[in-house]
Amino acid sequence: MPVSSLKINPPERRITFHADMDSFFASVEVRERPELKGMPVVVGSDPKGGSGRGVVSTCSYEARKYGIHSAMPISQAYRLCPDAVFLPVNMKLYVGVSAKIMELLKGFADRFQQVSVDEAYLVPGPEITDFEEATLYALRIKDEVQKQEGVTCSVGVGPNKLIAKIASDFQKPDGLTVVRPEDVRDFLFPLPVSKIPGIGEKTADTLKSMGLNRVEELANCDVQLLSGKFGKMGLRMKQLANGLDFREVREKESVKSISRHGTFAEDTSDPVKITGSLDLLAEIVHSSLLKNRLLFKTVVLTVRFEDFSTYTRSKTIPIWTSDIFVIKRTAIQLLSEFIGNRKLRLVGIGVTKLRERDEKQTLITDF
Numbered sequence: 299m300p301v302s303s304l305k306i307n308p309p310e311r312r313i314t315f316h317a318d319m320d321s322f323f324a325s326v327e328v329r330e331r332p333e334l335k336g337m338p339v340v341v342g343s344d345p346k347g348g349s350g351r352g353v354v355s356t357c358s359y360e361a362r363k364y365g366i367h368s369a370m371p372i373s374q375a376y377r378l379c380p381d382a383v384f385l386p387v388n389m390k391l392y393v394g395v396s397a398k399i400m401e402l403l404k405g406f407a408d409r410f411q412q413v414s415v416d417e418a419y420l421v422p423g424p425e426i427t428d429f430e431e432a433t434l435y436a437l438r439i440k441d442e443v444q445k446q447e448g449v450t451c452s453v454g455v456g457p458n459k460l461i462a463k464i465a466s467d468f469q470k471p472d473g474l475t476v477v478r479p480e481d482v483r484d485f486l487f488p489l490p491v492s493k494i495p496g497i498g499e500k501t502a503d504t505l506k507s508m509g510l511n512r513v514e515e516l517a518n519c520d521v522q523l524l525s526g527k528f529g530k531m532g533l534r535m536k537q538l539a540n541g542l543d544f545r546e547v548r549e550k551e552s553v554k555s556i557s558r559h560g561t562f563a564e565d566t567s568d569p570v571k572i573t574g575s576l577d578l579l580a581e582i583v584h585s586s587l588l589k590n591r592l593l594f595k596t597v598v599l600t601v602r603f604e605d606f607s608t609y610t611r612s613k614t615i616p617i618w619t620s621d622i623f624v625i626k627r628t629a630i631q632l633l634s635e636f637i638g639n640r641k642l643r644l645v646g647i648g649v650t651k652l653r654e655r656d657e658k659q660t661l662i663t664d665f
Contacts, residue, residue: 312421313421313422313426313429313432313455313456313457314419314420314421314455314456314457314458314459314461314462314547315419315420315421315422315432315435315436315439315453315454315455315462316417316418316419316453316454316456316459316462316463316465316466317403317417317418317419317420317439317443317451317452317453317466318416318417318451318452318453318454318466318467318470319396319399319416319417319443319449319450319451320359320449320450320451320452320470320471320472321356321357321358321359321471322356322392322396322415322416322449323341323355323356323387323388323392324339324340324341324356324357324358324361325358325449325450326391326392326395326449327339327341327385327388328358329447329448329449330391334383336360337358337360337382337383338357338358338360338361338363338364338366338379338381338382338383339357339358339360339361339382339383339385340354340357340358340361340366340372340375340379340382340383340384340385341354341355341356341357341385341386341387342354342355342356342357342372342375342384342386342387342578343372343386343574343577344372344384344386345372345373345375345376345384347376348373348376348377348380349373350372350373350376351372351373351570351573351574352371352372352574352577352578353368353369353370353371353372353571353574353575353577353578354366354367354368354369354370354371354372354375355368355387355578355581356368357375357382359471361375361379361382364378364379364382365378366378366379366382369560369563369575369578371570371571371574372384372574387581389581389584389585389588389622390588392415392585393415393585393588393589395447395449396415396416396585396589397589398446398447399443399447399449399451400412400418402442402443402446402447403418403420403439403443404420406420406422406435406438406439406442407420407421407422407423408420408421408422408423408424409421409546409547409548409549410547410549411547411548411549414582415582415585415586415589417466419459419462419463419547420547421547422435429455429476429478432455432476433455433474433476436453436455436474436476437474439451439453440453440472440474450471450472451472452466452467452468452469452470452471452472452473452474452475453466453473453474453475454466454467454468454475454476454477455474455475455476455477456476456477456482457477457478457479457482457541458541458542458543458544458545459543459545459547460494460495460538460541460542460543461477461482461485461486461541461543462477463495464485464486464489464493464494464495465477465485467493482541483514483517483540483541486513486514486517486539486540486541487512487513487514487517488512488513488514489512489513490502490511490512490513491505491506491510491511491512491513491515491516491539493513494513494516494535494538494539495538496531496534496535496538497535498561499561499563500561500643501528504527508523508527513539514539516535516536516539517536517539517540519536521533521536524536554650554652555598555648555649555650555652556583556586556587556590556592556594556648556649556650556652557583557598557600557646557647557648557649558579558582558583558646558647558648559579559600559644559645559646560575560578560579560644560645560646561643561644562575562642562643562644562645565604565641565642565643566641566642567637567638567639567640567641567642569637572633572637572642572645573630573633575645576626576629576630576633576645576647577626579645579646579647580622580625580626580629580647581622583625583647583648583649584620584622584625587620587649588620591654591655592620592652592653592654592655593618593619593620593652593653593654593655594618594619594620594649594650594651594652595614595615595617595618595619595650595651596612596613596614596615596649596650596651597612597613597615597624597625597628597629597632597647597648597649598610598611598612598646598647598648598649598650599611599612599629599632599633599645599646599647599648600644600645600646600647600648601633601636601642601644601645601646602642602643602644602645603640603641603642603643604640604641604642604643606643608644609636611632611635612632612650613628613631613632614651615628618653620655625647625649629647633645
């Protein structure tokens, strides 16, 4: 059934913003140490002269010119630019800065949704009636973030979350891209299919094998063909390629679990790459725990092999904690069952059995 024949009654649409901090961890480090401005800065594990394990958490745009990027093995980053400034992850600092930025952004929003430590959606109040006013409003947001917190952000403005998200990445760093409803197709159609959120490398490769390289080709593809290949995701991809996204911007309900998953660029059985990725995912999960002032008792590991078979393992510990080393140590213990000759496509870490932190409580971290 072509998308044009679908009978959908979407909720009221409103101008949507997506604010995305630029190279957030590295930017905060440069803010703290102005002498690093203009230098290639890499935040992540200790490179140990090129023999270090672990991965790049993020890096400055100057470092990216050398080919360094997030989730790259730290040893490879060192080989690409041994003169870069390598700094350890200081999650407590980043979470603190993030909390201030998010509170600032909420002040501009009628509806607000934080989606990570460095990005959020917001819908302005009814006083913003058109995209000309929205453009000026976005400039105010960018200016306030820069003045109050000393970092830059890129903002995308569009008629829905999809367009705002893609637009925020369009002119990084310190960018502003505004896409009006009448310009959505002109904006989307020339882009590669990989620019659609949720279309990863493997899916993009499958689409390319079907002759679908650009968003326009995906948008015009027969939905039966897509559904036959991808199931329900086929229809979803076609809708997104046509700029249709009916998700609302809304504050998340009370958190019951926190998890993050990462897909490898290439399926791997390399324990260094796998444990390095787990290390980065643990940092992200931990930052969410701190942001939400939560403790956990259960750590959950997810692995997906190259044949897409997926397994989860969990371990409940005897005490409530938010200790990142407990997350990492438990995840590595659970991972040991799966390290071998078979290649992994994805790993994930989660924490559950959550409760709010009692500031008077003394936390025990050894068990």
